[in-house]
Amino acid sequence: MALAASMFKGLIGLLRIRRVGSGLLRLIRSRPPLSVIIAGIVTAIVILCASFAPQIAPTNPLDLASFNLLDSELPPRWAEGGDPRFWLGTDNQGRDMLSAILYGARVSLMIGGGAVLLAALIGVSLGLIAGYVGGRVDAAIMRLGDVILSFPTILLALLVAGLARAVVPEAASPRMAPLILIAAITIHEWVQYARTVRAATMVESAKDYIKAARVIGFSPARIMFRHILPNVMGPVLVLATINLAGAVLTEATLSFLGVGMPPTYPSLGTLIRIGNEFVFSGIWWIALFPALTLVIMVLAVNVLGDDLRDRFNPKLRGRR
Amino acid sequence: MIRVLLARLFQAALVMLAVTAVAFIMFRYVGDPVSVMAREDATQAEKAEMRVALGLDQPVIVQFGKFALRVVQGDLGISFRNQRQVAGLIAERLPATLELVFVATLISLGLGIPLGVVSALNPHGWLSKLIQSVSLVGISTPTFVTGIMLILIFAVTLKILPSFGRGDVVQLGWWSTGLLTGSGLRSLILPAVTLSLYQLTLIMRLVRSEMIDVLSSDFIRYARARGLPSHYINYRLALKNALMPVITVTGLQIGSLIAFAIVTETVFQWPGMGLLFIQAVSFVDLPVMAAYLLFVGFLFVAINMAVDVVYALVDPRLRTGP
Numbered sequence: 001m002a003l004a005a006s007m008f009k010g011l012i013g014l015l016r017i018r019r020v021g022s023g024l025l026r027l028i029r030s031r032p033p034l035s036v037i038i039a040g041i042v043t044a045i046v047i048l049c050a051s052f053a054p055q056i057a058p059t060n061p062l063d064l065a066s067f068n069l070l071d072s073e074l075p076p077r078w079a080e081g082g083d084p085r086f087w088l089g090t091d092n093q094g095r096d097m098l099s100a101i102l103y104g105a106r107v108s109l110m111i112g113g114g115a116v117l118l119a120a121l122i123g124v125s126l127g128l129i130a131g132y133v134g135g136r137v138d139a140a141i142m143r144l145g146d147v148i149l150s151f152p153t154i155l156l157a158l159l160v161a162g163l164a165r166a167v168v169p170e171a172a173s174p175r176m177a178p179l180i181l182i183a184a185i186t187i188h189e190w191v192q193y194a195r196t197v198r199a200a201t202m203v204e205s206a207k208d209y210i211k212a213a214r215v216i217g218f219s220p221a222r223i224m225f226r227h228i229l230p231n232v233m234g235p236v237l238v239l240a241t242i243n244l245a246g247a248v249l250t251e252a253t254l255s256f257l258g259v260g261m262p263p264t265y266p267s268l269g270t271l272i273r274i275g276n277e278f279v280f281s282g283i284w285w286i287a288l289f290p291a292l293t294l295v296i297m298v299l300a301v302n303v304l305g306d307d308l309r310d311r312f313n314p315k316l317r318g319r320r
Numbered sequence: 321m322i323r324v325l326l327a328r329l330f331q332a333a334l335v336m337l338a339v340t341a342v343a344f345i346m347f348r349y350v351g352d353p354v355s356v357m358a359r360e361d362a363t364q365a366e367k368a369e370m371r372v373a374l375g376l377d378q379p380v381i382v383q384f385g386k387f388a389l390r391v392v393q394g395d396l397g398i399s400f401r402n403q404r405q406v407a408g409l410i411a412e413r414l415p416a417t418l419e420l421v422f423v424a425t426l427i428s429l430g431l432g433i434p435l436g437v438v439s440a441l442n443p444h445g446w447l448s449k450l451i452q453s454v455s456l457v458g459i460s461t462p463t464f465v466t467g468i469m470l471i472l473i474f475a476v477t478l479k480i481l482p483s484f485g486r487g488d489v490v491q492l493g494w495w496s497t498g499l500l501t502g503s504g505l506r507s508l509i510l511p512a513v514t515l516s517l518y519q520l521t522l523i524m525r526l527v528r529s530e531m532i533d534v535l536s537s538d539f540i541r542y543a544r545a546r547g548l549p550s551h552y553i554n555y556r557l558a559l560k561n562a563l564m565p566v567i568t569v570t571g572l573q574i575g576s577l578i579a580f581a582i583v584t585e586t587v588f589q590w591p592g593m594g595l596l597f598i599q600a601v602s603f604v605d606l607p608v609m610a611a612y613l614l615f616v617g618f619l620f621v622a623i624n625m626a627v628d629v630v631y632a633l634v635d636p637r638l639r640t641g642p
Binding site: 166 | 331335338346456457459460461462463464465468469471472475476483575576579580582583586587597598600601602604606609613616617620621624
């Protein structure tokens with residue numbers, strides 16, 4: 001209980017509005033390059049579109065009654081034979097592509113964001129413990145991390161998603177699939193957070209204010225989450241931004257391979273999987289538009305992440 | 321150095337044991353092997369008999385020992401789906417994947433190193449800025465999107481390259497190769513390019529940042545002060561030193577390439593191990609999944625070890641050991 005309370009208070013401390021405000025001001029004053037401004041705007045638009053997909057999408061692609069097989073495989077509006085009702089054409093079931101993409105981006109971002117949050121939560125906690133407690137606990141956590149990192153994300157994620165299908169009977173259902181995907185991505189991603197936080201925690205632990213807190217007799221949980229955590233969060237936020245792009249890509253890849261979101265509740269990866277079957281018949285729009293959306297989304301987040309990383313890199317500070 | 325090697329060997333053995341344990345758990349506990357293998361109308365007595373015959377009544381640790389022994393002997397069980405020896409299935413698919421990975425590595429090294437050097441020698445020129453931007457797009461584009469785009473351009477629209485399969489293959493003993501026939505080589509182009517792109521950007525960025533680091537170090541400044549010709553400084557001194565980490569990363573990336581080949585093979589219907597694995601996943605063919613895991617796990621451990629050893633041999637500072 002004490003641990004949970006300390007964690008909660010620590011998080012509240014991180015989110016102090018005043019700090020965020022002054023950080024934003026500093027960001028604007030530092031005049032980021034044009035590419036970063038564009039990436040920021042694109043990211044904002046994507047997040048807004050995904051959040052309000054139900055409000056702005058012309059149709060609801062999840063509602064079977066809203067589309068008609070007679071409208072299937074129509075090209076985009078501007079192409080020959082296009083229908084003015086469907087800006088980006090329709091898929092093989094007569095679903096409006098624009099609506100499907102808006103909803104798909106929403107699913108992709110939710111799973112990617114969920115995976116980043118869960119990985120950060122697990123990784124930061126284990127990193128704090130490893131760095132603060134040290135000894136055998138530290139060795140055990142870090143060796144486990146070494147083993148996990150020696151395999152690529154996609155391999156572990158595929159294995160987890162594949163095994164889940166064998167164990168959980170409803171693994172492919174719209175309600176279970178996102179949870180399995182989040183777990184499959186998290187199993188690899190937490191290690192990076194743990195490594196970063198562990199190193200920073202070891203540096204902080206040696207400082208006087210932590211020694212003082214120990215002398216006062218604060219509990220280890222309180223010291224870890226209220227005193228050390230706020231001072232090691234900077235790199236974690238950078239890592240989270242970069243990993244969001246990676247998590248969205250991993251989710252898309254799993255869905256493309258057929259172990260992710262089902263066609264009835266598609267993410268961008270599922271849409272591309274469906275479209276891939278029609279590429280050979282010259283029906284390019286079903287695959288192309290979700291693919292473009294995915295690439296633009298990931299590219300924008302990557303540009304932001306790169307910029308953030310450079311800002312936090314003391315080696316580069318003088319050169320910018 | 322021997323101490324370093326022994327420690328690495330011990331760690332590798334530990335990882336392999338962990339991987340084997342996961343594979344064992346998949347075999348033993350994911351679904352009941354008896355209910356999978358028994359006839360539908362088998363009686364309880366028959367099932368119990370089968371349980372004894374399969375050794376499932378013995379302590380878990382004994383079962384694990386026997387499993388590990390079988391794995392070491394190359395007996396990986398029988399595929400649920402097509403009732404064949406899993407080891408045979410993998411051996412059949414192995415050449416396709418390895419040829420794909422080999423050619424992709426050649427492409428990414430052949431293009432990545434020169435491009436990285438160019439952008440390091442003139443980091444503020446337009447060419448290096450262009451290379452940097454393109455590489456960011458490359459990192460943000462998932463493998464399967466690249467593959468679909470290449471198919472759309474070269475196979476569907478221009479109709480100049482095949483988009484699926486391996487083309488004609490030649491048998492050299494048990495190894496089937498597509499490198500000796502025209503259609504085999506043509507079929508290899510699109511998948512190999514697709515697979516190489518991600519690694520290409522990685523190598524390029526790495527060579528660039530290493531070159532920039534080395535070029536600003538003291539011994540290069542000293543060489544300049546001595547008046548040595550700039551091509552000698554750039555290529556003989558700087559590049560040679562910058563290539564050290566490239567060895568490591570390329571080696572480690574070969575493992576990732578085999579994993580990423582799953583995606584490429586799915587897009588291009590390339591009959592390699594990755595396609596075998598993804599089909600096994602969709603049919604919940606546990607023996608094939610477990611065998612793939614074991615095989616790739618072994619490959620990873622072996623590659624990691626090999627890279628460490630090569631590194632120790634190349635870098636004089638590591639040669640004496642701690």
